[in-house]
Amino acid sequence: MNYYNAIAKGYNELYGEEQLEKFEIIKNELVGRVLDIGCGTGIITKKIENAVGIDNSWKMLKQFDGERILGDAHNLPFKNKTFDTALSLTVLQDLKNPSKALKEMKRIARKVVFSIQKRNWTEQKIKKMLKKSDLKGSLFEGKKDWFFIQK
Ligand SMILES: C[S@@+](CC[C@H](N)C(=O)[O-])C[C@H]1O[C@@H](n2cnc3c(N)ncnc32)[C@H](O)[C@@H]1O
Structure with a gap:
């Protein structure tokens, strides 16, 4: 079973606080409609005021009652x-091809965070x-993530 399917029920308790801290760092950078x-x-x-969520784990996604799509990054x-x-918060490190996912992010949006x-x-x-993904901007180090x- 996929790791996130296995921990889905306990995810918010395990990682919620940590992820909310990360969100505080980038929240003012989000503009308009967000994927x-x-x-x-x-x-x-x-x-996020105007956001859609996409994830490939239905067990994670089904806990979210907002606008959501089951799909692959x-x-x-x-x-x-x-x-x-x-x-995309704390996702790329888990992907088979993070460069491909970044290119997709760049394709579907005007700004990548x-x-x-x-x-x-x-x-x-x-x-x-x-x-490789032809992306320019600022890269900085946080406690657990880059x-x-x-820009
Ligand atoms: C560490 S969690 C982060 C969740 C959320 N971004 C947050 O900040 O709480 C990583 C998420 O990436 C999802 N994920 C992993 N591979 C994916 C893929 N190929 N396409 C879409 N989502 C994927 C997992 O199912 C999991 O929900």
């Missing part, structure tokens, strides 16, 4: 520039991925 990619239980999505089911902001777990990801490695905001 929250890998939204999980929607603990962050529901804090590598192939977002939206036309180019459907959203103003593509947000993400965080990625520091474990296994150095600043150099992220910069390489950003270059944060990126497209």
Whole structure:
């Protein structure tokens, strides 16, 4: 069973506080209609005024009663520039092809904002991925994640 399906019920208790702290860091960067990619239980999505959540774990997603879609970050089911902001908090580190997911975020939105777990990801490695995805902006270090905001 997928890790997030297995921990879905306890996710908010286990990680909620930590994720809300991360949200505080980037919340003022979110503009307009937002797609929250890998939204999980929607603990962050529901804090955003105009947001849709997408996740590939139904067990996580079913705990969210807002606008939600079951889908894969590598192939977002939206036309180019459907959203103003593509947000992804602590998701890219789990993906098979994070560069592909970043390119998808860039395709469907005007602005990309993400965080990625520091474990296994150095600043150099992220910069390489950003270059590959042709994304420019500010990259800075938080307690557990790196944060990126497209400029
Ligand atoms: C650490 S959780 C973060 C959840 C949410 N962003 C938050 O801040 O609470 C990672 C989430 O990414 C989702 N995920 C993993 N691989 C995915 C994929 N390929 N497409 C969509 N979501 C994915 C997982 O199901 C999980 O809900």
